[in-house]
Amino acid sequence: xxxxxxxxxxxxxxxxxxxxxxxxxxxxxxxxxxxxxxxxxxxxxxxxxxxxxxxxxxxxxxxxxxxxxxxxxxxxxxxxxxxxxxxxxxxxxxxxxxxxxxxxxxxxxxx
Numbered sequence: 001x002x003x004x005x006x007x008x009x010x011x012x013x014x015x016x017x018x019x020x021x022x023x024x025x026x027x028x029x030x031x032x033x034x035x036x037x038x039x040x041x042x043x044x045x046x047x048x049x050x051x052x053x054x055x056x057x058x059x060x061x062x063x064x065x066x067x068x069x070x071x072x073x074x075x076x077x078x079x080x081x082x083x084x085x086x087x088x089x090x091x092x093x094x095x096x097x098x099x100x101x102x103x104x105x106x107x108x109x110x111x
Contacts, residue, residue: 001019001021001026001033001035002021002023002024002026002035002037002045003021003022003023003024004021005021005022005023006019006020006021007020007021007022007047007048007049008020008047008048008049008050009050010050010051010052010058012052012056012058013052013056014056015029015030016028016029018050018058019033019050020047020048020049020050020060021047022045022046022047023037023045023046024036024037024038024042024045024047025042025047025050025060036070036076036077040075040076040077041068041076041077041078041079042060042062042068042077042079043062043065043066043068043079044062044063044064044065045062046062046063046065047060047061047062048061048062048063049061057069057070058070060077065079066079066080067079067080068080
């Protein structure tokens with residue numbers, strides 16, 4: 001694991017454990033850890049929340065950064081850092097919630 005400081009742990013639909021730390025996120029398969037950092041698409045290594053939406057997609061919330069989701073085919077995270085509206089709204093801490101159609105939405109003090 002990249003750090004002993006753990007913010008959150010969640011199990012995905014295939015049984016992997018995702019562990020958010022202050023130095024990236026790790027995926028644990030029961031035998032070994034695979035670590036993901038900014039080199040793997042995270043906007044920051046300070047991963048404070050991990051969210052699983054209804055279709056099983058893993059979303060990452062880094063401190064004051066745009067949200068990211070894990071792309072299984074590319075084996076990396078995709079961030080919304082090229083969307084200026086999302087980047088602006090991410091300057092305040094984001095709070096994720098599941099919406100009625102099964103996806104994730106983020107809110108903050110801006111709305």
